[in-house]
Amino acid sequence: xxxxxxxxxxxxxxxxxxxxxxxxxxxxxxxxxxxxxxxxxxxxxxxxxxxxxxxxxxxxxxxxxxxxxxxxxxxxxxxxxxxx
Amino acid sequence: xxxxxxxxxxxxxxxxxxxxxxxxxxxxxxxxxxxxxxxxxxxxxxxxxxxxxxxxxxxxxxxxxxxxxxxxxxxxxxxxxxxxxxxxxxxxxxxxxxxxxxxxxxxxxxxxxxxxxxxxxxxxxxxxxxxxxxxxxxxxxxxxxxxxxxxxxxxxxxxxxxxxxxxxxxxxxxxxxxxx
Numbered sequence: 380x381x382x383x384x385x386x387x388x389x390x391x392x393x394x395x396x397x398x399x400x401x402x403x404x405x406x407x408x409x410x411x412x413x414x415x416x417x418x419x420x421x422x423x424x425x426x427x428x429x430x431x432x433x434x435x436x437x438x439x440x441x442x443x444x445x446x447x448x449x450x451x452x453x454x455x456x457x458x459x460x461x462x463x
Numbered sequence: 464x465x466x467x468x469x470x471x472x473x474x475x476x477x478x479x480x481x482x483x484x485x486x487x488x489x490x491x492x493x494x495x496x497x498x499x500x501x502x503x504x505x506x507x508x509x510x511x512x513x514x515x516x517x518x519x520x521x522x523x524x525x526x527x528x529x530x531x532x533x534x535x536x537x538x539x540x541x542x543x544x545x546x547x548x549x550x551x552x553x554x555x556x557x558x559x560x561x562x563x564x565x566x567x568x569x570x571x572x573x574x575x576x577x578x579x580x581x582x583x584x585x586x587x588x589x590x591x592x593x594x595x596x597x598x599x600x601x602x603x604x605x606x607x608x609x610x611x612x613x614x615x616x617x618x619x620x621x622x623x624x625x626x627x628x629x630x631x632x633x634x635x636x637x638x639x640x641x642x643x
Contacts, residue, residue: 382635385574389581393601396495399508403486406515413516414479 467532475523482522486515489533492602493540499597500544501551502586510547514540530611537602538612541594548590577635584634588627595620596627 399405431437467485474482493514498507517539518525525535585593591613598609599620610617 382632385577385635386581386631388574389578390600392578393499394495396491396498396507398490398494398511402490402494402508402511403483406486406490406512407480407483409512409516410479410482410519413520 468527471522471525471527471532474519479519482515482519485518485532489536490515492533493536496537496540496597496602497544497547499585499601500541500594501547502582503547503551506547510543511540514543517543531608534608534611537598537604537608541612544594545590580634580638581631584631588630592623592627592630595623596631599624 431441470481470484474485490511494507494511497510497514498504501507501510514536518536521539525532530538585596588596594613595609598604598612599606604612606617606620609620613620
């Protein structure tokens with residue numbers, strides 16, 4: 380009988396696990412945070428590269444900036460080599 | 464459970480605050496199930512929070528024609544617990560204590576020791592047996608509902624529960640519990 384009593388007492392104790400009083404509020408806070416994050420306007424979340432690629436003038440500007448940076452680097456390298 | 468279906472419909476229509484009613488209703492069973500399946504007091508509430516968050520995110524996929532909301536929620540809890548247990552180290556056989564020699568005056572200490580022993584024995588059970596046992600014994604679910612959660616047959620559930628009970632009884636018999 381002792382075994383049965385122990386077993387029954389153990390089952391009862393396992394059924395009586397309490398939850399923190401603020402558990403529900405914490406869950407709802409996390410849901411609210413997630414909902415807010417999902418509500419961020421779509422354009423703000425589009426990566427820069429995607430935004431540039433859909434506008435011809437922005438694409439041209441990006442190519443021009445890249446070309447200028449490339450030329451600048453070549454000139455800088457030549458300058459360093461010639462003066463060395 | 465029409466009431467629940469109504470709440471779910473309204474949550475899906477944007478009344479997210481109503482989800483709190485479902486959290487209030489099921490927080491006890493979900494936390495308890497997480498605690499009993501992981502054996503971790505600290506982590507069980509965090510895990511239960513993750514369960515409710517996942518339930519909220521997937522609420523549109525819940526089909527009342529296929530299962531009850533509680534069954535669906537317990538299935539999410541089960542899956543989260545399986546993932547949590549995979550990250551933990553298994554409890555080894557060597558961690559169970561030797562047969563205790565105590566006097567009657569230590570009644571409380573002995574009782575607590577036995578409860579602790581059963582806790583550890585529960586965590587040492589094979590995962591499938593442990594889940595079936597916890598769902599039946601602590602959550603009071605019907606065999607059919609457990610079979611649905613575990614995606615198995617009722618007969619398999621019954622045999623897992625019986626094997627778990629036998630193993631726990633064996634532990635009590637072997638370690639320090641004297642027969643009158």
